[in-house]
Amino acid sequence: MKYLFHRLSRSRNLLILAAAYIIGAGTGNLYSFLRSERNIVETSASSTSWGLSFQEEGKRPVxxxxxxxxxxxxxxxxxxxxxxxxxxTFDCGYENGNMPVILDALKKHHVPATFFAVGNFIKDNPALIKRMVQEGHIVGNHTFTHPDMSSISSMEAFQKELSSVEKLYESLIQAPMTKFYRPPRGIYSTENLSMAKELGYKTFFWSLAYVDWYEDKQPTKEEAFDKLLTRIHPGAVVLLHSTSKTNGEILDELLTKWEEMGYTFHSLTELIKN
Structure with missing residues (x-):
């Protein structure tokens, strides 16, 4: 796994990163799936970084x-x-061998999931995308190039990031893509949310995530369970990264443990009905 982390030179951006750590789950704020420094972007003045504050075990965070x-x-x-x-839910930037194991565990437990994929993931992994769909999962839109969407002010440019993914998916699957969207790195603006809604999209953040995206600093099984078992709560939207070796290794056991805690697994299509 080779994530590129932005070298944030401005103190304002450093404060955003620090705040994300403090509030507990600014998971998406620290990495980029893109593999070129040319994609560095500034966070616009109107942008917000999604974050969480866990205040009581077993309860939904703020x-x-x-x-x-x-x-x-x-x-x-x-x-x-x-x-x-x-x-x-899983965020999918590229494939490093973990996805088949993840899909096997989901199939074993009859768990529906949503995979938020970037453009290159769909282009490079058609067989995996087809398997996801065949096994009852949803492929969501994580944008074509994984930019800071809050820095995009025009509807035309915003729509292009989403429609480019739609075209890839629909060309492969020969069916419309479900209009579920997750902002890259959890960075958004209310203008973005309004544009996504205007385009017919539902936007999904998360209420549980942990630091699972560093290739050379993967959490141990114990560290993963410490976060994923103590912070689970009724109605949770869980974000995991498909590139995490730890996630691939623990998912079968993790699903079993959640089941033993009395949890059942629903598709995001059920969430939007409630």
Missing amino acids: GTASVEELAQYDAYFAEDTEEKVLYL
Whole structure:
């Protein structure tokens, strides 16, 4: 795994990163799936970085925006429920051999998942995309080039990032792509959310994630379980990265442990109905 991390030279951006660590799950804010420094972008003044504050074990964390605030944009980070349901999602930037193991575990446990894929993932892994669809999973839109979408102010440019992924998917699957969208690195603006809604998209953040994306600093099994078991809560939208070796190794056991805790797994299509 070879993520490129932006060298943020401006103190303002450093503060954003620090804040993301402090509030507990600014998971997407620290990495880029792109493999070229030419893709470095500035965070616009109106942008917000998604983050979470975990205040009580087994309870939904406080997000950068509330369930109600996000609802006006057809956006979600968790379900407001006391029922022990959870929604499993993966961010997919590229394939490094983990995806077949992940899909095997999901199939074993009959768990539906949503895979938010960037353009190159779909282009480079047609067989995996087809398998996801055949096994009942949703392929969501994580944009074509994984940019800071909050820095895009025109509807034309915003739409192009999403429609380019749609075209790849629809050419491969011969069916319309489900309009589920996740902002790269969790960076967004209310203008972005409005544009996504206008294009017919539902936007999904998350209520549980952990630092699983460093190739050379993968969490141990114990570290992963410490976060993923103690912070799970009714209505959770869980974000995992498909490139994490640890996630591939623990997923079967993790799903079993969540089942033993009384959780059932639903598709994001169920979340938007509630």
